Amino acid sequence: MASLDQIAKISGYSKATVSRVLNNSPHVNPQTRDKILEIMKQLDYVPNRNAISLAKGRTMQIGVITAVINEVMLPFLNSFVKTAERYGFQSIIYITYGDEKKELQAFNDLKQKRVDGLAIVNSSINPDLIATYLKFGPIVSWQRMNHPELQWVSMDQYEGYSLALEHLLQKGYRVIANAFGRSASINTLNRRRAYEAWMKQYNLPVMSDFYYSDIHNIPDGEQVMVDLVSTGKIEHVDAILCANDYVAAGMFTQAHREGISIPNEIAIVGFDNTAISKTLGITTIDNPVKLQGENAFFILSQRLLKEPIPLHKLSYKLVERETT
């Protein structure tokens, strides 16, 4: 493998000049540049990344921490990775399977300068511990982190859920069921808070009999619909709010199988406005996840780039379709 030094010797120029060519410095004679580039081609030269990283003190790599990869975080992940790429950073993904040891490895890689920054999709490590790594490089989280120095980009789902509730109530739906995600999560808490607040405002009873928990994907959604029908609950429910569009999709298609008419017998509202909700015509809440992915990088950029990039302003939007 050729090295910069060899290129210098062969070309008759100094290492400095060869380095300038490599970094597109304007202070190189075009002919000199051409000669050197030509030699590089011939020797199939590529710079050693470790040497660059060591000399520059940065790796142009960002670690992304996630327990698993599924449709829910994929839009965020894709958006983040592409944005980082646009600014010359490569993303390396740490799949932790929920194992704290593996996760700590990512933080250690920040400390050891193997990555310049860290984006957390989800984490099982104590935020206080995470914050101690901030001195080694920037860290951003998708989900909310309960620590004053840790920044995150997802939005408070209280807002989004309120949009959905207001819409349903205005349309005259009164008995509203909820299919929540992880029961212990902040998102679920906020959704429940929103639901209960709106019920109060309309002087309606809180129907906690119609709370479903740990509902995440299509099969889960199907199961909820099966339950509603088989227990006869469906007779008493006017509408249901879903953890995400996949859950809504499962409910929607299962309803069809069961011969339930949507939205007459029950209205369905998804969350996130992902492709599937559009395909099936499901009313949902637009959650600008793509922009959140960009914002995540922008936050890191505050310490990674000389010119930090201003963040997108984010807001939820109701997308009314045929299920309400």
Next chain:
Amino acid sequence: MASLDQIAKISGYSKATVSRVLNNSPHVNPQTRDKILEIMKQLDYVPNRNAISLAKGRTMQIGVITAVINEVMLPFLNSFVKTAERYGFQSIIYITYGDEKKELQAFNDLKQKRVDGLAIVNSSINPDLIATYLKFGPIVSWQRMNHPELQWVSMDQYEGYSLALEHLLQKGYRVIANAFGRSASINTLNRRRAYEAWMKQYNLPVMSDFYYSDIHNIPDGEQVMVDLVSTGKIEHVDAILCANDYVAAGMFTQAHREGISIPNEIAIVGFDNTAISKTLGITTIDNPVKLQGENAFFILSQRLLKEPIPLHKLSYKLVERETT
């Protein structure tokens, strides 16, 4: 951030000795070691990985290339990652989403010494091109690669499929349907070859009307069962061989919903012997994917370790349960 040099100065010992401590060299006075370790703790010292990589000429990182991550490759991935870890190598995952550019980046990282080796779960790049990167480091593939110098660890599914066919035929099943995966894949080709060979041997007709293609997951399996029932084909079919256990699971549960009795009305055979087949009691073919993941690292180890590790001998096994 403290450096080795500073540790040396503060401790009064030389860089060489500090380095020895770092690398657990036996040639260090225990008291010296303790003193130096103590200073390291106090300064919260961690060695710079880039410097180590540069000096050693290796990164102890292995790149894993995959288009997406799903249940099918997860066992392979997990096994590979854990095995590599056992030998001190960290895996970094390149998710390409089928984009050749992103994939080439991984190969480039090998060339630029950012990773010491590459494991390919699936690739869309021409094997001849891949082979040109072998001079920069070891490369191994899970799936078969059609190039003399490229090694892979998955097995010829002709063998596994034959086991299933033999089992069905011996039990008296005669009309056998096939739910294949990717229609253009080598695996599908081999399975079809096996099926046709066994039919010939038993003087039975090849039922290509009962070939299903691009069947990959639970919903796909459900759909196949729906089709069999709705078209009445189920009356004529004795058994069906599935692309994998998820497909079999989808068929199995859908059969229940449709009131079809298994294996009386139709026998079902899965593939891979993953957890779900055990849970549901589905007859399947044990495919030692975990060992394939280990073998993948072992093949890389031939060029990564001084003592290469001998490969596992692999073989398929029939696992008979209640669906045949």
Next chain:
DNA sequence: TTGAAAGCGGTACCAC
């Protein structure tokens, strides 16, 4: 526009 040389933070060989 170009070159010389001092880093970046470790490793490893050779002395003692």
Next chain:
DNA sequence: GTGGTACCGCTTTCAA
């Protein structure tokens, strides 16, 4: 057991 020192391959002043 310990120290001196020449690398590893590239970047980045500082001069010329």
